[in-house]
Amino acid sequence: MQNEAYNSINDIVRDLETQPIESSGHIYHPIPFPEFSHLTTSSNRKQVNKKFGLIIKALSELRPGGIMNLSVLDIGANAGFYTFSLAQRGAKVTAFESDHRYGPIGHFLATEKQLPVTWHSVPYSPDFVVGQQFDVTLMLSVFQWMADGGKRQAEALDDLRVISGASRYLIFELGFNVGKSCLRTTKLNHYAELIRLLKENTPYIHFRLLGTTRLWKGARRFLVLCSTDPSMEDGLFRRLLRQLNV
DSSP: OTTSOOSSHHHHHHHHHHSOSBTTBSBSSOOSSGGGTTSOBSSOHHHHHHHHHHHHHHHHHHOTTOOTTOEEEEESOTTSHHHHHHHTTTOEEEEEOOOTTHHHHHHHHHHHTTOSEEEEOSOOOHHHHTTOOEEEEEEESOHHHHTGGGTTHHHHHHHHHHHHHTEEEEEEEEOBSSSTTOBOOSOSOHHHHHHHHHHHHSSOOEEEEEEEEEOSTTOEEEEEEEESOTTSOOOHHHHHHHTOOO
């Protein structure tokens, strides 16, 4: 059924049970609805929830009154863990996921659950965001896939410039040297290398490390809030650390 349209949530559950998407789990990230709670994930479920907690904490600081009607763009939404988790709290989320299995799952759930989600089961296109403005964009461990491990890095950087130009805040996650299609660096200071990439290719001038995650196999990834807001800046020690070009 994996390439057919779904008619019910039970169809999705049966499909995932009989034909898991991942080699080490039914799905990559959890799907935040009770019907899917028994499915296994190839990513570390605790780390996925930790990352969501870090995101909610940052959004609560940006929006002390709550995230109701916050406009969010989620690039590379997978099966929608972050998309639907934010929508359940009142955010209005536009999601892109082009995978031939995850995309249809998210599309069906967006309609079935009647949440404020606009789901696109197609590759992200920069044409979509031209003339639009989002409060927050999520790019969570997706940039390396857009860059195809560096083979299409120039194109991915062009996309990043367009996305960041349409987003007041960007929550960006990336690690180096580990994982499929990973970006590689010879630098030892991976955090400084990430901030350099963001400074050179986005309009943001302030960066705050929200935390690090180890979603699978111990690979560390940095979760960074990017903005033009001086109050959303790393502390002195981390700013000094970012200057160590080693």
